[in-house]
Amino acid sequence: MDKNMKILVVDDFSTMRRIIKNLLRDLGFTNTQEADDGVTALPMLQNGDFDFLVTDWNMPGMTGIELLKHVREDERLKTLPVLMVTAEAKRDQIVAAAQAGVNGYVIKPFTAAVLKEKIEKIFERVDG
Amino acid sequence: MASQEVETATEDSFEKIFGDKAKELVSRLENNDVAGAVGLIEDLQKVRDQNLYQEIGRLTRALHESIKNFKLDSNIQGAGSEIDEAHEGLNYVVNMTAKAANKTMDMVDAALPVSKSISIEAADIKQDWNRFLNKELGAADFRDLTKRISVFLDHTEVNTNKLNSNLNEILLAQDFQDLTGQVIQRITTMVTDVESRLVNLVAMAGHVDQMTGIKHKQADAEIIDDNPLKGVGPQINAEDKEDVASDQVDVDDLLSSLGF
Numbered sequence A: 001m002d003k004n005m006k007i008l009v010v011d012d013f014s015t016m017r018r019i020i021k022n023l024l025r026d027l028g029f030t031n032t033q034e035a036d037d038g039v040t041a042l043p044m045l046q047n048g049d050f051d052f053l054v055t056d057w058n059m060p061g062m063t064g065i066e067l068l069k070h071v072r073e074d075e076r077l078k079t080l081p082v083l084m085v086t087a088e089a090k091r092d093q094i095v096a097a098a099q100a101g102v103n104g105y106v107i108k109p110f111t112a113a114v115l116k117e118k119i120e121k122i123f124e125r126v127d128g
Numbered sequence B: 001m002a003s004q005e006v007e008t009a010t011e012d013s014f015e016k017i018f019g020d021k022a023k024e025l026v027s028r029l030e031n032n033d034v035a036g037a038v039g040l041i042e043d044l045q046k047v048r049d050q051n052l053y054q055e056i057g058r059l060t061r062a063l064h065e066s067i068k069n070f071k072l073d074s075n076i077q078g079a080g081s082e083i084d085e086a087h088e089g090l091n092y093v094v095n096m097t098a099k100a101a102n103k104t105m106d107m108v109d110a111a112l113p114v115s116k117s118i119s120i121e122a123a124d125i126k127q128d129w130n131r132f133l134n135k136e137l138g139a140a141d142f143r144d145l146t147k148r149i150s151v152f153l154d155h156t157e158v159n160t161n162k163l164n165s166n167l168n169e170i171l172l173a174q175d176f177q178d179l180t181g182q183v184i185q186r187i188t189t190m191v192t193d194v195e196s197r198l199v200n201l202v203a204m205a206g207h208v209d210q211m212t213g214i215k216h217k218q219a220d221a222e223i224i225d226d227n228p229l230k231g232v233g234p235q236i237n238a239e240d241k242e243d244v245a246s247d248q249v250d251v252d253d254l255l256s257s258l259g260f
Helices: A014-026 A038-047 A064-073 A091-100 A112-127 B002-030 B034-070 B082-133 B139-173 B176-212 B218-222 B248-257
Strands: A007-010 A032-035 A052-055 A082-086 A104-107
Touching: A007 A014, A007 A038, A014 A032, A014 A112, A014 B082, A032 A038, A038 A052, A038 A064, A052 A064, A064 A082, A064 A091, A082 A112, A091 A104, A091 B248, A104 A112, A104 B248, B002 B034, B034 B176, B082 B139, B082 B176
Parallel strands: A007 A032, A007 A052, A052 A082, A082 A104
Antiparallel strands: none
16 A cells, blocks of 8 residues: 555535545655535546545535545546545445445544555555 | 323323213114103213313413413514524534534644654664664763753653643543533433423324314324435444444444445
């Protein structure tokens, strides 16, 4: 796993973005950028050669699931690994995210260990 | 509530009058007193109308009272209504929790390099200290080590003081729980209050419906937006809900059942 990979963290709450960024930094990932919803995130992804997307679900403007769908429809972004970190916990939603092509799903509140495990699992699969 | 008791009383008497008159109507018809029966039907109509007017009057008054209590009156809208107060209160909660979270993270961010530097310096000194214990350290190196230990002790004193002060600040930042808790409790009381007033209004409107025979379409009340693609935020009492994953283990189980 490349520790210098470029990561976009999307969440409408700045505190949650900060927590995720700090946890990523602890795991050795320092090349992170932030966006506060799908509308801001999508053009950043389209223009910014990101290697990994961490997104919340429930956001104003464009939600995380919509962002995920846009990513999967985009020829250049469709293989981008996406981790959903969200409070949305309905079974229907988790199934919908899986169908939309999410690579990992972490429900809030979460621990540093869970985040680490899911990221490692995603890149094991991507790299392997 | 006093008005509730009055209501029940009139409702009883309304139904009693209705029943009595109906019995009388039957007995008059049995005795072939058609004129008397027609008169009774008119009486029944009057009783119903009178009661209906009374109920509508009561409903109107209650609505007026409620609007006054909600302080939704157009004259003071935007300033001090209960809804505005709840809105402001919840904004305060969002701001306070964000402030506390940021404060805590600031303190942690500032503390991490300090504790890291203590750990690095200690590890460094420990190496030479072990050499000294193993009698591997020369006199010049030993003098150097004592100087470094002395510097380390100074650093440690300063650094741990810094850490103490950061930890105290983190502790103090938790005061949001008390302050936001109070605001939320006030809003909870308000919502319960508003709900009970609305239930009263619905009960009164129910009497009017009963007397006029109006039936409402049930479906109207049950339009719920359950599009799962729209986020709904955290689940409260997730353990009690069947359609909700209560923790990460549940999520992982569900995903692995889907072939993840």
